[in-house]
Amino acid sequence: MHQKKQWIALAISLALSQAAWGQDGGEDRFKLSGFGTVGVAHSSEDKADVTPDFQTDRGVGATSATSGRLDSRIGVQLNANFTDKFSGVLQAVSEYAVTKSYSPTISLAHVKYRFSPAFSARLGRITAPLYMLSEYQRVGYAMPWARPPQEVYNYLLPMDGVEGVYNINAGDTVIGIQGFYGRIDSERASVDAMRGVAVQVDHGASSFRISHIVGRAHYVTDNIAALFDTYRSLPIPALVDVATRLDPRTMDGSFSGVGYSYDPGNWFVRAEAIQADYSPSISGKTTSGYASAGMRMGNLTPSFTFAHVDVRGQEMPGALDPFGLLNAAVAGNNADRHSFTAALRWDVHDSIAIKLQASHVKNHAGSVGGLDNLQPGFVPGRGYNLLSASVDFVF
Amino acid sequence: MNISFNKRAALLAALLAASSFAQAGVVVVMSSKSDVDSLSKVQVSQIFLAKTDALPNGRVAKPIDQAEGAAVRNEFYDKVADKSSAQMKAYWSQLTFTGKAQPPRKVASDAAVKAALAENPAAISYISDGAVDGSVKVVFRP
Numbered sequence: 001m002h003q004k005k006q007w008i009a010l011a012i013s014l015a016l017s018q019a020a021w022g023q024d025g026g027e028d029r030f031k032l033s034g035f036g037t038v039g040v041a042h043s044s045e046d047k048a049d050v051t052p053d054f055q056t057d058r059g060v061g062a063t064s065a066t067s068g069r070l071d072s073r074i075g076v077q078l079n080a081n082f083t084d085k086f087s088g089v090l091q092a093v094s095e096y097a098v099t100k101s102y103s104p105t106i107s108l109a110h111v112k113y114r115f116s117p118a119f120s121a122r123l124g125r126i127t128a129p130l131y132m133l134s135e136y137q138r139v140g141y142a143m144p145w146a147r148p149p150q151e152v153y154n155y156l157l158p159m160d161g162v163e164g165v166y167n168i169n170a171g172d173t174v175i176g177i178q179g180f181y182g183r184i185d186s187e188r189a190s191v192d193a194m195r196g197v198a199v200q201v202d203h204g205a206s207s208f209r210i211s212h213i214v215g216r217a218h219y220v221t222d223n224i225a226a227l228f229d230t231y232r233s234l235p236i237p238a239l240v241d242v243a244t245r246l247d248p249r250t251m252d253g254s255f256s257g258v259g260y261s262y263d264p265g266n267w268f269v270r271a272e273a274i275q276a277d278y279s280p281s282i283s284g285k286t287t288s289g290y291a292s293a294g295m296r297m298g299n300l301t302p303s304f305t306f307a308h309v310d311v312r313g314q315e316m317p318g319a320l321d322p323f324g325l326l327n328a329a330v331a332g333n334n335a336d337r338h339s340f341t342a343a344l345r346w347d348v349h350d351s352i353a354i355k356l357q358a359s360h361v362k363n364h365a366g367s368v369g370g371l372d373n374l375q376p377g378f379v380p381g382r383g384y385n386l387l388s389a390s391v392d393f394v395f
Numbered sequence: 396m397n398i399s400f401n402k403r404a405a406l407l408a409a410l411l412a413a414s415s416f417a418q419a420g421v422v423v424v425m426s427s428k429s430d431v432d433s434l435s436k437v438q439v440s441q442i443f444l445a446k447t448d449a450l451p452n453g454r455v456a457k458p459i460d461q462a463e464g465a466a467v468r469n470e471f472y473d474k475v476a477d478k479s480s481a482q483m484k485a486y487w488s489q490l491t492f493t494g495k496a497q498p499p500r501k502v503a504s505d506a507a508v509k510a511a512l513a514e515n516p517a518a519i520s521y522i523s524d525g526a527v528d529g530s531v532k533v534v535f536r537p
Contacts, residue, residue, distance in 0.1 A: 035492055079497055089494035108494050117449045127493060135493035142489040167447060172437040174446045202446050204437065205477070265477035299481070347481040350463060394488045 031079040037140040039071030039355075039390025047378035048371035050386060052097035054154045055188040055219075057372040059096075060386075069096040071147055071390050073138060075107065085114040093138060097156050098186060107138070107158050121164045128159040129178055129198045132209050132259035132272050140392035144268070144303045145343045146357040147388075149290040151307035152274050154370065157184045159194060173203045183215075191215040191253070205264040210257070217253040217278060224248060231326055242317045243326060251281040268303075269293045279313030282333055286311045294343075301345040308338045309370065334380070336364035351395060357388040421470045422524050423535035424508070429516040434534045440476045442519060444486065445496040450517060458499040459511050459520035467505070471521040474537035 043050050043061040051059035052070050060067040073095030080088040091108035099105060110124030127135045133148045138156065140147065147153070161182015168175040178198040184191040196213030231243035259272035273289035287310045294303025311334055317326045341359040348354055362383040363369030369380075423439050425431055430452055434442075441447045448456045461468040463480065472478050478486065490496040502511055505526035512518045512531055519534070527533060 031497065033491060035488060075492065077492060077494075079491075079494075081497075091492070091494070110494060112494070117453075117455045122494070135495070136489045139488050139492045142485050142492070167449075169441075169447050169449050172435070174441055176446075202441075265479075265482070296479070296482070350480065350484060353481075353485075394484065 029081050031081075032076070033079070033395060034074065034076040035139045035141055035392075035394045036074035037071050037390050037392045038068070039140070039146060039388060039392075040066055040068050041070040041146075041386060041388040042066040043384060043386050045371065045382070045384035047375040048368070049373040050150075051154075051372050052095070053156045054370075055186065056097050056100055058100060059372070061371070061384075062373050062375045062378075071140065071388065072096070075138060077108070087112045095138070095156075118168070119164065119166050121162065123162050125158050125160050126163055126180070126182075128157075128180065128182070128184065128194065128196075128213065129163075129211060130196075130213060130255050131211065131257040131274055132261070132270075139394075140355070140390060141351070141353055141394045144294050144301050144345050145292070145305065145341070146355045146390050149292070149305060149307040149339075149341070150370070151288045151290060151309045151337070151339065152272060155189075157186055157189065159184050159191075161194070173201060176200045176202075188221055189217065189219050191217045196255070205262055207261045207263075209259045211255070212257075213255040215253055217248075217251050217283075219248040219251075219283065227325060227329060231321075236320075239317065239320050239326075242315060242320055245280045245315060246282040246317075246326065246330065248278070248281045248283050251278045251283065253278045253283075265296070267293070267295045277313070280315055282314055282330055284311045284333060285313035286335065299347040301347075303343045303345070305341040305343065306338070307341070309335050311335045331366065332368055332374075334364075334367045335370040336367040337369040338362055338364075351393055353392045355388070355390045355392065357390075359386040359388075360384075361386060420524050421467050421474065421521050421537060422527060422533045423471075423475070423519065423521050423537070424512065424527065424531040425519050425534050426512040426516045427530055427532045429532065429534075431534055432532070434519075436475055436535065436537065439519075439535050443472075443499070444476055445490055450519075454517040457515055457518040459508060459518055460499040460501045461505075461508065461521070462501055462503055467521065467523050471537070475521075475535075 041060045042065060045061045046065060047062055049059040049061040049063050060070050073093055075091055075093040077091040088111045089108050092104045093107040094102045094104045096102060106125060108125055110122045110126050112120055112122045114120040129135055131152060136142050137148050137153050159182040161180060163180035166177045181195045183194055192215060194215035196211060198211035200209045228243055228247045232240050234240060254277045257274040261270040271291040275287045277285040279285045288308060290305055290307035292303055292305035294301050314330050316330055321327050339359050339361040341357060343355060343357040346354045360383060363381050365381045367380055431450055442456045443458050450456045469480050472483050487498045502508055505522040508520045508522050509530050512520060
């Protein structure tokens with residue numbers, strides 16, 4: 001996999017070095033741009049961390065009550081237009097999420113070819129269009145909130161593969177059909193043979209989107225490996241069967257999403273519901289969603305968001321598990337919660353927005369609520385407040 | 396009731412002022428050589444929001460923008476896409492940083508728009524009504 005990434009980067013840099021920099025019919029052949037967020041967040045939960053991505057176990061909370069890790073990042077992008085039909089994109093991002101360091105990673109590296117006005121294809125590293133905002137979830141400037149609702153958007157992984165987009169014009173309606181195939185690879189999580197389709201229908205100020213994706217997912221940490229290796233080697237066949245079904249190291253997953261937004265200009269509503277189904281594994285079946293409404297009053301955009309998470313479908317080993325470790329692991333994956341968020345975006349300049357945001361998150365009874373780095377004294381089912389202040393910019 | 400000459404003159408002046416005010420608006424233009432005669436608001440907004448680039452004649456539309464901050468640009472996006480300049484910037488940051496699309500080429504003035512349209516019959520842009528001449532045709536009047 002690593003070799004393939006290098007190959008893509010090499011192909012793009014070769015293409016860049018061979019093409020001449022300059023003007024072609026008045027259009028820039030190369031364009032450098034970027035985006036970033038400087039943001040701090042404060043959590044009132046001091047016995048666990050709110051994390052920027054599901055596989056990062058540190059964030060804000062127990063580690064540090066106030067931190068820039070959740071939202072701060074910078075991204076730089078080079079666009080290359082080789083011909084009218086052939087183009088390429090290279091994007092690098094420095095952020096704490098995923099790598100737990102700010103060392104830059106390549107978030108986009110692909111070439112795009114336009115076969116016709118209706119059909120184009122991309123090859124290389126893209127962002128899997130899992131849900132409505134997935135493809136630009138890092139770009140704070142593009143959003144009314146400090147961050148997209150974490151109940152739905154708690155991952156930041158790019159996909160290496162191929163994608164085709166077909167656009168149908170039907171009068172005032174544009175229908176875009178996006179199909180893709182590829183794989184996700186990261187330190188803890190990977191997805192093989194990831195394939196799916198997303199359909200978006202735009203009509204006036206309305207936008208409706210539906211997506212369905214399947215793949216074979218693998219989630220591995222040292223703790224998971226030790227736990228499941230141990231249980232699967234026990235001389236209790238019934239318990240081995242349960243542990244095998246719960247093992248997240250290989251699980252067939254599906255991701256479905258449905259979203260709607262209405263944005264006539266002075267106000268907007270957005271709602272999205274998703275389901276990530278890894279059952280019968282320990283990751284279970286997560287149904288989550290949010291609804292958000294906001295108004296634009298000059299440079300100010302206040303909004304209010306409600307979000308919800310419900311995790312089901314896991315098999316509790318119960319009395320079969322004499323040691324209790326597997327039961328505890330299943331219980332620890334209970335992320336049920338809901339949240340209320342008030343956000344204010346202030347467009348201070350053409351390319352700069354300041355945001356203030358306050359959320360109250362209520363973990364449901366017995367739920368860890370998706371928190372990580374749990375400390376002694378952590379109480380499941382508690383509520384906490386998350387306050388954020390950030391500056392988003394594009395250049 | 397007899398309307399005095401002064402009142403009629405004032406009324407006439409008001410009408411003239413109103414009509415010249417209306418004509419100061421933004422219009423969507425293509426080259427006079429283009430075989431597209433008219434577009435709807437939705438078609439224009441879809442082209443400038445990169446939701447489609449298909450023209451009714453099957454060609455690929457080449458949208459051309461005016462500089463950020465230009466009054467004619469702000470008026471165009473306000474009337475055609477119902478978006479402010481900040482909203483347009485946020486909208487383009489969605490498309491740009493996913494690698495999906497790039498903002499249209501920008502030119503500096505109504506005159507530069509007309510020069511760019513003359514080069515390409517599929518190019519489409521907007522200028523203030525007063526700048527319309529024989530080189531362009533108005534395809535949509537917001």
